[in-house]
Amino acid sequence: MRPLVSERTAHPVLIFWIIAGWVGFFLLPWYGVEDFFTFEWLIDGYPFDTDYAPAAFLIGQGEKLWLAPALLGLLLPLLALGRRRTEPLYAKLLILSGTVGFGWMILQGFTIGIRGWNFDWARAMFGDLGDRQFGMGYGALICASAFLFLLTQGIAARGAINGDVFVLSAIGGVIVIVTAFVFFPIAKMLTAAFITEDGGYSAGVFASKFFDDRLWGLGCLSGGRCGVAWNSLFLAVLVGLITTVLGLIFALVVTRSGFRFKKGLRALTVLPIITPPFVIGLALILLFGLSGSVTVFFADVFGVQPTRWLYGLPGILIAQTLAFTPIAFLVLIGVVEGVSPSMEEAAQTLRASKWQVFKTVSLPLMRPGLANAFLLGFIESMADFGNPLVLGGNYDVLSTEIFFAIVGAQYDQGKAAVLAMVLLFFTLGAFYAQRFWLGKKSYTTVSGKGDSGVHPHMPRALSLPVLAIAMIWAGFTAVVYAMIFYGSVVELWGVNNNLTFKHYVTAFSFRLEEGGIRWSGAAWDSFWTTLKIAAIAAPLTAIVGLITAYLLTRQSFAGKNAFEFGTMLSFAIPGTVIGVSYILAFNVPPIEITGTGIILVVSFIFRNMPVGVRAGIASMSQLDKSLDESSLTLGANSWQTFRRIILPLLRPAILAALVYSFVRAMTAISAVIFLVSAEYDMATSYIIGRVENNDYGLAIAYSTTLIFVMLTVVAVMQLIVGRTEIGRRMTQSRTNV
Amino acid sequence: MSINSKAAPVRFRNVTKVYGTDVVAVDNIDMEIEAGKLVTLLGPSGCGKTTTLRMIAGLEMATKGSIHIGDRDVTLLPATDRDVSMVFQSYALFPHMTVMENVSYGLGFSGFDKSETRDRAAQGLDLVGLKEYEDRLPSELSGGQQQRVAVARALVLEPQVLLFDEPLSNLDAKLRRQVREEIREIQQNLGLTVVYVTHDQEEALAVSDEIVVMRNAGIAQIGSPRDLYDAPADRFVADFIGEANIIPCQITSIDGDMALIDVDGFPHTLPARGMTVGSASLAVRPTRLMLNAQTGMNMRVRKATYVGSRMEYTLKAGFGEVFAVSENVDAPLQVDAQITVGLDKNGPVLLPEDHG
Secondary structure, three states, rough: OOHHHHOOOOOOOHHHHHHHHHHHHHHHOOOOOOOOOOHHHOOOOOOOOOOOOHHHHHHHOOEEEEEEOOHHHHHHHHOOOOOOOHHHHHHHHHHHHHHHHHHHHHHHHHHEEEEOOOOOHHHHHHOOOOOOOEEEEEHHHHHHHHHHHHHHHHHHHHHHHHHHHHHHHHHHHHHHHHHHHHHHHHHHHHOOOEEEHHHEEEEHHHHHHHHHHHHOOHHHOOOOEHHHHHHHHHHHHHHHHHHHHHHHHHHHHHHHHHOOOOHHHHHHHHHHHOOOOOOHHHHHHHHHHOOOHOOOOHHHHOOOOOOOOOOHHHHHHHHHHHHHHHHHHHHHHHHHHOHHHHHHHHHHHHHOOHHHHHHHHHHHOHHHHHHHHHHHHHHHHHOOOOOHHHOOOOOOOOHHHHHHHHHOOOOOOOHHHHHHHHHHHHHHHHHHHHHHHHOOOOOOOOOOOOOOOOOOOOOHHHHHHHHHHHHHHHHHHHHHHHHHHHHHHEEEOOOEEOOOOHHHHHHOEEEOOOOOOOOOOOHHHHHHHHHHHHHHHHHHHHHHHHHHHHHHOOOOOOOOHHOOOOOOOHHHHHHHHHHHHHHOOOOOOOOOOOOOOHHHHHHOOOOOHHHHHHHHHHHHHOOOOOHHHHHHHHHOOOOHHHHHHHHHHHHHHHHHHHHHHHHHHOOOOOHHHHHHHOOOHHHHHHHHHHHHHHOHHHHHHHHHHHHHHHHHHHHHHHHHHHHOOHHHHHHHHHHHH | OOOOOOOOOEEEEEEEEEEOOOOOEEEEEEEEEEOOOOOEEEEEOOOOOOHHHHHHHHOOOOOOOEEEEEEEEEEOOOOOOOOOEEEEEOOOOOOOOOHHHHHHHHHHHHOOOOOHHHHHHHHHHHHOOOHHHHHHHHHHHOOOHHHHHHHHHHHHOOOOEEEEEOOOOOOOOHHHHHHHHHHHHHHHOOOOEEEEEEOOHHHHHHHEEEEEEEOOOOOEEEEEEHHHHHHHOOOOHHHOOOOOOEEEEEEEEEEOEEEEEEEEEEEEEEOOOOOEEEEEEEOOOHEEEEOOOOOOOOEEEEEEEEEOOOOEEEEEEOOOOEEEEEOOOOOOOOOOOEEEEEEEEOOOOOEEOOOO
């Protein structure tokens, strides 16, 4: 006989979170300690020193008395112990304690800040506080989690989602972190756009910044310069179109031609993932810059005066097209392969010629893929920061403009916020336009039944130009990458072309000394930081992504669509916007993490989460739902099912998500550039710094090293994924039966 | 120690299941499934039979009404907490676990210690004749063997109710007969309560103690296989269980339990089933039409098809076409032949007019 959960009076999960709450309140330092990962505080005056004291000790010493009401939230659940889950009182107690505790923490966290009261009305009502508080630390964090999960247990006990504690807690957890790290910063940024210089709010400030001629000017139509918003939009549309067309061309070559080196083309897809985006820009400078090899060659042979044509729209366009075409290819290859061959075969038997089949069946069925590829190219171009910085010249775009508004001499948060809003508006607009364009038509062609047909080859009239363009572009890409490597071993480009390893030595030298290795190279600090941050962020990204994917594919609950929108939103938010909003939101309590490694980790998690979610959804929809259901009918609960059935079967997806987020964390720049600090400098921002000092050699050497490090990581992961092939074969044979 | 049965009855009271806001999958059904019986839910696709099964399992929650298993109200209990196990159409064997691990999976959550889990799992495998396969992966078994593993996995938990969701649909025709006999044998030997979903009426007739015929989210008829076949309640059931020719007729007089009817000018006597004088329909199985009878309706042979063991005929009568079969393959009727078709003494039943 199966033990009945609903009649048990011992609840291990409840007990766990009650204890966690008490530990957070009574044992751990309530406020943030200097460095999250060090434990100096243990010997440095803990538990009485007010910097390190747990909440209970603070209150005991008569300080920070506003923390006391949270204690109520910790006492209430004790009454629920020993009761059955089915008792209405059990649910009521937990919901009350969770709401009181969590609500109070938010309320006091936002009203009392680093200068005492945050709001004038609070000061007016309660008088001067004479005290202040800092950002949340271990204790506050654990306490808040405890309240949250007490609340979800209470809601579960009331019978929501069949009383499933795991699912409800997961939903609650994801909602809270997405709210805290996506919606809250964005909202904070929006309000920052209205703040006047003396701290008040005014729509006029926003209007004056928003309608600035630098933003929307149309001077370029009459020979002058256009506003940055138009510049960005024009560039992004161009890049989106070109990368989509080129991506489609490559996808067609791989799936529908007799071309023999398809594997080589597929390898292209790895490139953008492992290349820091601005590296392409550097390589272009080496080729086409004032002293670039091609420029010099033409100057010598034809006597053409070298120009700075590269700096501006042409340069950024070429660099971004090079960088993002493989992304479009990656999207389109799946779609082009996904068009069911039997549809094309059916069209052929209906007397359509190859060209007609392509035009009337294949191409329309690829529409969602084309829209997706365009959207990706558009967003990536909008968000790209490195290439415009390196190649922009006088062609200003939003992302660089935002950067200079924040870090430059002007230091104008409001302006940065307004610019970021425009950027966000464009990307979200594109996001919606895509949905609108695709409409409600169904493009599903995979019927689930075995499809034994083969894709027809392209009509000859199409295949020749397609192959030619693909070859030229692939060749160009190869040259660009060769330049990157070559540039790293040249003494001083264009001036002294001797081969040397000097840049590598400057960056990565080390000495063997007594007591170990001394990392004397200039790049080591940022290199190790990058590795550390990426290694911490990757598993967290994978976990959050997969749990979200599980909720989206396997559970149904009220508000699921809004939930999905929220989690996918950060996909449409450019990194630059994330960067700006994070520094605006997280340099003051209650979440005070600017300048720490945590803010980098957090930004990576939410930048890369949508990819983890997508990967998880893709592979989870391959898993027959009856597997979960049979596990449930065999007596496992949803957590046990998740851990013992779904996770083991998702190993390839988990690894892919891990690799992707690790590598992305190493190559990202747009958000990172705002969030790094002296202590936590990342490889990419270090390289950009070198570029700004015209130290190209070192920058390129460092970039090359990064590319090789990441190639190694990807290769090792591929090996591991390759070994789990058995798992994949089995799932396939299962779906065949 | 051996695998026992904790068979319990299942009771549905006014159960309704609505998906979203207005898709009614199951509409206000009442039924009683006795302990130790094998009951089949039968019906065309979309009739709500699988939803009904999943509500017993706890994979779907009833929108209205109550469900009892044994003497416990399980309406609000999720699948994990119900003492029910299920054999899925796709078997849903965990591909990353061996046969043994699959069969032990549920025992691990039921409070058995390691050695007992092992013993019980081994016994379950023994019961389905797969003792030697315990270290294989599901992908290394044939379809029929996978099916038996799925049965063993469900059986070892000694559930109050064992559910089968179209368990034979992935097997080839020959294996189907064998496996369904095995399932029936195990069910009878252990005295299990089994609820079985299928859309194959022959399968339902072969395995069931009782059949629940479903139509449009409701129950069309409940009865033993014989009842349903010989005395269908209406046209839908008559047509769904075995083929039936529905022939319009007139009840000319009632004499006690018997009715005298007129079919296309031919008189016939059969049980009245409570009907009164007037128009009615007559359901006749293709085997119950007597070809070349002494007296009967005049028909013309439209099509004659030889299918090996018998002849199949489409006959044209005054009221329309009927379908008949004949064991006589040696001297088949010729197309366009005019014949006299009589009705068997047993078999044809009266149906109320205009139903279904």
